[in-house]
Amino acid sequence: MRSQALRGQYALVGMAESAVGVVPDKSPRELCVEVTLNAVKDAGLSLADCDGLITCNAFAEPILYHAEAVAEYLGWQPRHCVTVNTGGGTTFMAINMAIAAIAAGMADTIVVAMADSLRSFMTRDQAMVVQSSSGHPHYEQPYGPTVPAYYALIARAHMDRFGTTEAQFAEAAVSCRAWANQHPKAQKRELITVDDVLQSRPIADPLKVLDCSLVSDGGAAVVITRRERAQDGPHKPIYVLGYGEGHAYEHISQAKDLTTSAAVLAGDAAYAAAGLTPDQIDLMQLYDCFTPALLIQLEDLGFCRKGEGGDFLASGVTRPGGSKPLNTHGGMLSHCHPGNPGAMFGLTEAMLQMRGAAQARQLADIQTALCHAQGGIMSSHATLILGVEETL
Amino acid sequence: MTRPTPIPTPTEQPFYDGCQRGELVLQHCNHCQHVVFYPRTHCDACQSDSLAWRVASGEGVIATYTVVRRGVSADFPAPYIIALIDLAEGPRMMTQIIDAEPEAVSSGLSVRVDFESWSDNITLPVFRLLPVQVP
């Protein structure tokens, strides 16, 4: 969706989040069903008003035809029904595919819904193995890399090249936790310090456990439709201003550049489509699977210069009260990370902030938000820029 | 759990045959001279399918590394060192650095290939730090 012609033509009109963290009473499929129904209701619609469903498969309950199974569970026959799997980037790629489907006349109003239960429906070891299976089966996995280890390779490269410190990575976790402290549903809420992060259990040097995102259950859904259909709902529509993708490689050992990611490409395309620059973004909702990933995205998406992500985070601007609010729900580091649905909560939080419904953590006058997600090991990137009516 | 063990495709077989002999072999593109890793049917620089296997020097430099403190499974007792190596011929590969103290490892150090038997018919390349040269 590079074309400026699409700017403001599609809107998010409904959203729902399940309980997150440890949610043992519902399977991933049941969570997906729950958030689908609640998002439709939030939009002031019924299932009969919606004719598309896009989902993502769940690690903890894989289903061959996932979206069809969710629709069947609901007794719903949407005319467009598809499962997308691009890892952590799925959230925003699914939004883009929903827009493309609506633009192509395949549906008018689409629900994008995702849920997984890495915490309650898998053992911790199962979750670790299934996630590390993204490594190349012949040229990476035999050496025993974990997902934190893949990101640790990137972190070390950034430290070597730019002098970034472990304390600067830790600032990302401290900032996200400070926001989560204000979110009643966040999985981890107690405030932490840089020292707490540095002293936490080593996982894969230089990453400690508090540099790593959570292992969670949870799901979220949004409803997207054309601008013309978006005016009658109970909430103010949140418009898609721009979208972009960047795909550099699949396996980290094939990365041409360890410290600059294809987030640059995704961001450039999204900014161009939205007609905005980084300094015009009021709220950043980035993909904080690990603290170095967040730091590199801040650089690659133009919020600071390359190599200066550590200083940017350490300055405190991303924390509550700062001028550059980042992951105001607490991010995947502190709110929740149920796997592929992780970035959905960055999106729903952006919608809440733009609606003025973010309660204790509500920011003043959020008109634009940039949401970013990535799949693989900083491999494939998707950037979504949102705006309220006044930005059109 | 058992540790992941490659089942080579016909394209990859010469690489694993080399490892069994104690030789690191890499594909060289006959069209653009690019050195290809991992093994492929086509050059990833020019997409030519004219590739020739040649024995590599086995030398390289650590591009980046991590000391894994929590192993991926019981088959991988921590700590162990995973690194990306920039081979002298150009390509980058993931490996383990063996027989090294974690504190002794840093990016930029020179390493040399060694081979570790993985299963009855699979041997994998691993790397060792080169002894520090005293002038």
Ligand SMILES: [Zn+2]
């Ligand atoms: Zn070539």
